[in-house]
Amino acid sequence: MGEQLIIAVSREFGSGGHAVAQLLSERYNIPLYDSNLLEDIANQKNLDAQALGRYDEKSKASFFTRSVRGFSTSPEENLAWMQFKYLKGMADEGKSFVIVGRCAEEVLKDNPNLVTVFVLGNMENKIHRIMERYQTTRDKAAKLIEQQDKKRKSYHNTYCQGKWGDSRNYDLCINSRLGVDKTTDIIAHFIDSERA
Amino acid sequence: MMIAKILALTIFIVMFVLIITDKIEKCLVTLCCGLATAVLVFGLSMHSMSAFTQTLNVRSIFTLGFWYEAGSSSESTSGVNWATIIFLAGMMVMVEGMAKAGFFRWLCMTIAKLVKYKVIPIFLTFMVMSFVLAMFIDSITVILFLAAVTVELAQLLKFNPVPIILSEIFCANLGGSATMCGDPPNIIIGTSLGYSFADFVTNTGLIAVISLVVIVAYFYLCFRKEFGKAGTDVDISKMPSPKSAITDKKAFAISTVIFLIAVALLITHAQTGLTVAFIGTFIAIITLATSGKNAKAILKGVDYKTLLFFIGLFFVVGGLEQTGILEIFAQFIGKVSGGNIMVMIAIIIWVSAIASAFIDNIPFAATMIPVIKTLSATTGADLSVLAWTLAMGTDIGGSATPIGASANVVGTSIASREGYPVTWGKYCKVAVPATIIVILISMVSIYVRYL
Numbered sequence A: 001m002g003e004q005l006i007i008a009v010s011r012e013f014g015s016g017g018h019a020v021a022q023l024l025s026e027r028y029n030i031p032l033y034d035s036n037l038l039e040d041i042a043n044q045k046n047l048d049a050q051a052l053g054r055y056d057e058k059s060k061a062s063f064f065t066r067s068v069r070g071f072s073t074s075p076e077e078n079l080a081w082m083q084f085k086y087l088k089g090m091a092d093e094g095k096s097f098v099i100v101g102r103c104a105e106e107v108l109k110d111n112p113n114l115v116t117v118f119v120l121g122n123m124e125n126k127i128h129r130i131m132e133r134y135q136t137t138r139d140k141a142a143k144l145i146e147q148q149d150k151k152r153k154s155y156h157n158t159y160c161q162g163k164w165g166d167s168r169n170y171d172l173c174i175n176s177r178l179g180v181d182k183t184t185d186i187i188a189h190f191i192d193s194e195r196a
Numbered sequence B: 001m002m003i004a005k006i007l008a009l010t011i012f013i014v015m016f017v018l019i020i021t022d023k024i025e026k027c028l029v030t031l032c033c034g035l036a037t038a039v040l041v042f043g044l045s046m047h048s049m050s051a052f053t054q055t056l057n058v059r060s061i062f063t064l065g066f067w068y069e070a071g072s073s074s075e076s077t078s079g080v081n082w083a084t085i086i087f088l089a090g091m092m093v094m095v096e097g098m099a100k101a102g103f104f105r106w107l108c109m110t111i112a113k114l115v116k117y118k119v120i121p122i123f124l125t126f127m128v129m130s131f132v133l134a135m136f137i138d139s140i141t142v143i144l145f146l147a148a149v150t151v152e153l154a155q156l157l158k159f160n161p162v163p164i165i166l167s168e169i170f171c172a173n174l175g176g177s178a179t180m181c182g183d184p185p186n187i188i189i190g191t192s193l194g195y196s197f198a199d200f201v202t203n204t205g206l207i208a209v210i211s212l213v214v215i216v217a218y219f220y221l222c223f224r225k226e227f228g229k230a231g232t233d234v235d236i237s238k239m240p241s242p243k244s245a246i247t248d249k250k251a252f253a254i255s256t257v258i259f260l261i262a263v264a265l266l267i268t269h270a271q272t273g274l275t276v277a278f279i280g281t282f283i284a285i286i287t288l289a290t291s292g293k294n295a296k297a298i299l300k301g302v303d304y305k306t307l308l309f310f311i312g313l314f315f316v317v318g319g320l321e322q323t324g325i326l327e328i329f330a331q332f333i334g335k336v337s338g339g340n341i342m343v344m345i346a347i348i349i350w351v352s353a354i355a356s357a358f359i360d361n362i363p364f365a366a367t368m369i370p371v372i373k374t375l376s377a378t379t380g381a382d383l384s385v386l387a388w389t390l391a392m393g394t395d396i397g398g399s400a401t402p403i404g405a406s407a408n409v410v411g412t413s414i415a416s417r418e419g420y421p422v423t424w425g426k427y428c429k430v431a432v433p434a435t436i437i438v439i440l441i442s443m444v445s446i447y448v449r450y451l
Helices: A017-028 A036-045 A049-053 A075-092 A123-134 A138-159 A180-195 B002-021 B026-045 B049-056 B058-062 B082-101 B103-114 B119-136 B139-157 B162-178 B184-193 B197-223 B249-267 B276-290 B292-301 B304-322 B325-337 B341-358 B361-379 B383-397 B406-417 B424-450
Strands: A006-011 A097-100 A114-120 A172-175
Touching: A006 A017, A017 A097, A017 A114, A017 A180, A036 A049, A036 A075, A075 A138, A075 B406, A114 A180, A123 A138, A172 A180, B002 B026, B002 B304, B002 B325, B002 B361, B026 B049, B026 B304, B049 B058, B049 B304, B058 B082, B082 B103, B082 B139, B082 B184, B082 B249, B082 B276, B082 B292, B082 B304, B103 B119, B103 B139, B103 B249, B119 B139, B119 B162, B119 B197, B119 B249, B139 B162, B139 B406, B162 B197, B162 B383, B162 B406, B162 B424, B184 B197, B184 B276, B184 B361, B184 B383, B197 B249, B197 B383, B197 B424, B249 B276, B276 B292, B304 B325, B304 B361, B325 B341, B325 B361, B341 B361, B341 B383, B341 B424, B361 B383, B383 B424
Parallel strands: A006 A097, A006 A114, A114 A172
Antiparallel strands: none
16 A cells, blocks of 8 residues: 555444544544535536535436436436546545545545445444434434435445445445544554555 | 237337336337337237238348439338438447547537637537537537537636537537438438438428527527626637647548548438438448548447347337337327318427427337328328428427437536536526427428428
8 A cells, every 4th residue: 555545434324434534534634525525626617516515425316317328417416427537536646535425435446545444333323423413303313314324325326336335345344333533543553554 | 909009008108118217228128128029019919920020120121222212212111210220320430430530529629719719609609510510410429529628618718618508409409300310310200201311401401490590599698698708818829729639630531521421422312312221331331441440449439229229119119000009199190180280280299399308209209100101191191291390399399308308418417527517497497498489480380381
């Protein structure tokens, strides 16, 4: 593994995967990209980031879309391809970064400096985290987790050969039940061992 | 026979639903449905080998009339329309050669340079260029290059490319309606009913040109305020040179000559007697023969999936034809219109336009050809008038929505991938009124000229 470091973090909703990604970004002093990836693209191309955000990480509608020779009418699909292209561009330029979601484990799989992680969590822990974050009831939190994971799975599996959450697609799959800090430490230990 | 009818119709509906849902590769859908037609309709229900061979229609390829026709053409065969498939394959080879040499990018850049990179003149000239190119080349290729160059110019000149791309898409579909080879429904109509390139140009072509004038004015009025002062403070010397688009000078010159030969052969095919199948084959052979080691890459670039899609599609429509379902449909239209040709024209043009706005216009046109043939035979209506009506309805109707025609899909996708998402609302707001305007112009022109 060379100087470049790309950490692709996929996560279940409520698992704390995003917080883990944030800590990894701080630990290695490299930028973190999630929904702000769009802002980056928008700034570079002089586009409206807010308008683009409506289609971010969403699976395409089944009806009223059509594909011709690999081109699709779905704004969601086209935005996804635009982000994939941008990610590949950054990786090819040798940049280091942490990327949350956006099928990065598959989009960047040819990069030798990529580490892919899937963060999952116990249902109970996830519900508590979501109840706290959104100040909501237990039932609503459980429903939200189910809905969001379904959306993430559908988005991911639309563009990737490997299935979302399938351990064979990631270098490391980790349950965050030890807490965000310890989970980050374990991932960092894995990364450091590989880079040593 | 009743079971055969039900099966043929069921297979046809299943095929359409699967095409619309866009979950399975389109060519796989039509080929599987074609196979189901062969086994369930022709085999198990009709026990008719002749229905199968008639629909497969391979024998027609080995007749002289398939390649050369002395006097007026009359290629009224049913089943798989091999002339359309061979012609499309030939044109795909030619276009692939042109694209590889950098022809389309060079043309777009040259025109942009000629109008000194001013946004409004680019907007107007690109609409006309889209129309003219789509008369001879498939609209997907036209939009593929035109939209890509538009986005490139938009980033350099700092304007929103979506209005120009939407206008280009509409004009490409309109240009396609002007000639026999511009849009697949026209090729199918021309080869199935025996009309020539000149027949199309003097009938649908005239309507398309009148519509173009109105549509250019319409899009100008819709979008003139969108561009503001874009492109006014740009250093022209820093713009990419048209010459930089040419990847291989020799290949560029050869592909341009081949394109001109193809245009000349198509324009004169009624006089020379050379059929579109011959022209397609000839153009493909000379493209491959002159492309040297690039021949393999050109062949690889051909869109085989579309060709397979056509074969399956013709088979399923053949099932409807052989079982007599399309005759029933034709009789229904005849009854509803009370034999009144004005009503018949209105029904065909509006139904074709509305259907083509949501479903692929190619299967729709292929299905409607036997219907208008029967309608003409049973009511005495002039077949050519019904053919021009069907052509305009299917070609233009597809412009109304983002999914109506292939060019729309490619154009909106290119814009979206560069960060300019085109929603249904944004698309339809300008395209639906434009479509209605052109359909009305077409209907009135047909009424005034032929009735």
